[in-house]
Amino acid sequence: MSGTAEAARTLAGRAIVVTRPAGQATALAAAIAARGGEPIVFPVLAIADVDDAGRAALGTIVDRLADFDFAVFVSPNAVDKAFAAIGARTAWPSRLRAAAIGRESAAALGRRGVADVLAPADRSDSEALLALPELADVRGRRVVIFRGDGGRELLGDTLAARGAAVTYATCYRRSRPDADPAPLVERWRRGRLDAVTLTSSEGLANFWAMLDEAGQAFLRATPVFVPHARIAARARALGLARVIATGAGDAGLLAELETFFATL
Numbered sequence: 001m002s003g004t005a006e007a008a009r010t011l012a013g014r015a016i017v018v019t020r021p022a023g024q025a026t027a028l029a030a031a032i033a034a035r036g037g038e039p040i041v042f043p044v045l046a047i048a049d050v051d052d053a054g055r056a057a058l059g060t061i062v063d064r065l066a067d068f069d070f071a072v073f074v075s076p077n078a079v080d081k082a083f084a085a086i087g088a089r090t091a092w093p094s095r096l097r098a099a100a101i102g103r104e105s106a107a108a109l110g111r112r113g114v115a116d117v118l119a120p121a122d123r124s125d126s127e128a129l130l131a132l133p134e135l136a137d138v139r140g141r142r143v144v145i146f147r148g149d150g151g152r153e154l155l156g157d158t159l160a161a162r163g164a165a166v167t168y169a170t171c172y173r174r175s176r177p178d179a180d181p182a183p184l185v186e187r188w189r190r191g192r193l194d195a196v197t198l199t200s201s202e203g204l205a206n207f208w209a210m211l212d213e214a215g216q217a218f219l220r221a222t223p224v225f226v227p228h229a230r231i232a233a234r235a236r237a238l239g240l241a242r243v244i245a246t247g248a249g250d251a252g253l254l255a256e257l258e259t260f261f262a263t264l
Contacts, residue, residue: 010258011037015187017196019044019203022177024076028197028250035258040193042184044207045200046177047077047148054170058085061144061169066093068167069141070118072129072155073100075148079108081171082146101129101155104249124248125228126155139163148172176206181215188218195223195260197253201234208238223260227252 015038018025022043029039050058062085065071073079079100086092098117100106102124106117118135120128129135143159144167156166187193196219198204204226211219216238223242226232227249235243246256 008034009036011035011261014038014194014257014261015040015192016194016257017042017184019196019198019207021045021047021077023047028253031250031254032257035254037257040184040187042179042181043177044198044203044210046175047081048173048175049081050149050170050173054173055085058082058169058171059089061167062086062089065090065096065144067142068096068144070097070099070135070138070143070164072143072145073098073105073109074126074145074151074155075101076104076108077148077172078146079105079112082169083112085171097134099129099135101126102248122248123228125230126152126158130155130158135159135162137162141165143167144169146171148174150174174202176209179210181210181212185212185215185218188215188222193218193222195225195257197225197257198231198235199227199253201231204231204234204238225253225256225260 011032016032017040018029019042020028025041025043029041032039065086073082092114098109098114100109100117100119103119106119109117118132120132122128138159141164143164145156146169149170156168160166184193198207208216220239220241223244224235224240225244225246226235227246229245232243232245244256244260246252
């Protein structure tokens with residue numbers, strides 16, 4: 001085997017759990033497989049459309065999309081669900097500035113033809129977006145935030161405190177999947193599960209609740225890769241002993257996975 005091929009198999013023989021929602025795990029799973037690893041896709045967060053009342057409320061906001069100065073998308077899910085509604089009712093207003101929490105959401109907007117997206121380069125959280133100079137003074141600006149049900153209020157509260165008129169547009173619902181973790185626990189028992197990737201605090205909480213006592217004990221001892229300090233703190237609070245903080249997005253997760261397993 002050539003040196004290049006050897007380098008490409010940096011995760012050879014490693015079974016790695018991918019917990020992104022269904023439909024969003026494909027790219028990371030494929031990247032793990034391309035490096036010789038075995039991706040185990042086990043979504044810990046379910047994404048669903050809003051109900052009829054939610055669709056009506058979302059449609060009302062979309063119909064006046066041109067009235068806003070900024071449209072903020074909190075996740076790729078928000079982009080997908082919002083544009084399903086936008087595409088059915090109107091075109092993207094040329095003067096509307098889009099903003100995104102993270103590069104993956106910005107990329108999702110770019111695939112829909114939205115140019116000049118305001119997004120932090122190094123982190124994927126509200127704090128990083130709020131630190132951008134373009135959002136330092138938003139007095140009198142109208143901002144719509146496309147998001148799921150609930151979630152953190154920091155972004156909207158901070159923009160409102162800075163003088164913006166903030167509207168929330170709920171475009172999807174989150175829930176805990178009805179999935180059986182028994183096959184994962186059995187893999188742990190057989191020593192055939194090497195790492196877990198977790199990309200949200202809510203997903204971590206769901207995963208923990210889905211596991212039985214034995215599964216929780218296995219998770220505590222398994223290397224867990226998380227792309228944000230907030231998720232890492234939650235994981236450590238649950239007693240997880242091997243928490244590895246990574247860079248943002250799939251690229252950050254993959255880089256740390258490769259580095260970690262190269263040292264073993």
